[in-house]
Amino acid sequence: MRRFPASLVLLALLAPVPALANGMPQLAFNNPLTLDQVWWGAGIFVVFLLLAWKWGLPRVATVLEDRAAHIAADLDAARAAKATADAAAAEVTAAIAAARSEAQTAISAAVEAAKADEATRSAALNARLEAQLAQAEQQISAARAAALGALRQVAGETAATVVARLTGAPAPPGRIDQEVAAALAARGIVESHA
Secondary structure, three states: OOOOOOOHHHHHHHHHOOEEEEEEOOOOOOOOHHHHHHHHHHHHHHHHHHHHHHHHHHHHHHHHHHHHHHHHHHHHHHHHHHHHHHHHHHHHHHHHHHHHHHHHHHHHHHHHHHHHHHHHHHHHHHHHHHHHHHHHHHHHHHHHHHHHHHHHHHHHHHHHHHHHHHHHHOOHHHHHHHHHHHHHHHOOOOOOOO
């Protein structure tokens, strides 16, 4: 906003006094036409004021009230729509939480079932492997016993043949068996009798 210096404001207030002195006809209040114009202007102003007060302003007030009522109704409708949307969002959130919970429960149940199934399969496999291992150990023991039996026999026959060739006389059979058993025991080969 532009501010005027105080001297210009004072000059504007004092301007009618010199204007009267210079003969401005619209400010000559001693002229009867000027007074009539002032009275007619004041009367017309009062008539317009009364018309505006009785007819124009009530219509404007009605329009403003209707507008305020329409705005209030729109605001109420918006609040109701927001409340409905908030309720729907809460339902969706609850449904999502329930679905997640159900999914987690289903996943946990599936994992537990898979673990139980795997444990059952693992136990069956371990039992089968234990049985195969026990059978293999029995076969190894039988093969070892057979090999040791054959070793003792082969060693006894070989010793008897060597003694007979070296000495020219047959070796006593009990003595060869004792010596073969002592030699096998010295090497940590224990003969198992199956």
